Amino acid sequence: MVQDRYVCTADDLATQTIATKPPDASVAETSEWLEAEGFDAAPVSDGEDIRGYVVLEELQDAPSDDRIVDHTNPITIEEIISADATFEEVLAALYEEPFYFLGGQNRLTGILTRADLNTSPARMRLFDRITLLEDRLRELVVDVAPDWKERVALDPDVVEEIEKRHAEARRSNIELDEIHYAQFSTLATIVSDIEACWKACGFSSDHRASSQLDDLTELRNAVAHSQQVIQNTEGGLGEGRTIGTVEQTYTTLEDCLENLSS
Structure with missing residues (x-):
């Protein structure tokens, strides 16, 4: 682990x-x-x-x-x-x-x-692990797909914003690779679209990678903005994020980390 x-x-x-x-x-x-x-x-x-x-x-x-x-x-x-x-x-x-x-x-x-998963300790734990995965995914893209801008059909506005942030960092002498200025949702799109990336994370297909990373992006946004982790405490087929959804998404997170560290 x-x-x-x-x-x-x-x-x-x-x-x-x-x-x-x-x-x-x-x-x-x-x-x-x-x-x-x-x-x-x-x-x-x-x-x-x-x-x-x-x-x-x-x-x-x-x-x-x-x-x-x-x-x-x-x-x-x-x-x-x-x-x-x-x-x-x-x-x-x-x-x-x-x-x-x-x-x-x-x-x-x-x-x-189940409602206790909406408390600060749970959010801190999730944010810690998601941030670690974000770091590992950026390293992965730099390593196996440095030409991601040419290979992935991203929204031109998204690419422009990344380039803008990169240029600002360069002027301040704190420049990193451009992928470090992409939001998590963009990072998930890149990983899902490039076979070498989603295979390195342990996904069996691009569709599975896209679906599970979308769930992880939603959870990441909820945690980052102090929103509810659990939206439906019944755990069944009701509306909103259930304990089953969170457990599955957390499993995806840990599996990705494990695969990227091996």
Whole structure:
């Protein structure tokens, strides 16, 4: 694996202050509270004693005047994630289930949900890895396709802007190769269009390279502009970027880095 420059664990992402409900709270009261707070689930505690957890979706089908103790699920090893779980492990786990607890059955230290991927630690981790890939892709183009302007049919306005930035850098004595002044989306187009480049990244075809690098460009833009990484926490076929999309795009990112470092 390519060396990490910014490490992000489950503990970095999880919400540390856990809000709970007592066992004798009503289903109606707890459901309203969960919806108001934007929680999918919450622990049920009797003082310091953790009795389990309730899930909003399950409560919506229960009688409103029932006590939540009658609809409480036990916390098992399946609902617990290690505080040291890596970012890759967190993505894989959250793809399987929408939330996890940190700690143990009787003492919880945090709760991790898909929505936590919209926090600063997640963006910092993603930006670190995407920036590293951007550097590697520029090196690749310089190495195997220095004549990219002649080989790829780019928008003339895009090329003109690159040349303008390059000229400004030259006048300031901080000149790099022209490819360093191309935006990530342009870089992705070049890599997808030149066989030697997309093969070096591990893609099986130009179409696959274009599709997956487009997804990576969208994620990169969201991260760079502090927009939502996860747009749909349900993880299904709804609108917006889901946990499945993010996990796949992150896999593309890491695979490219691995191939370019070998």
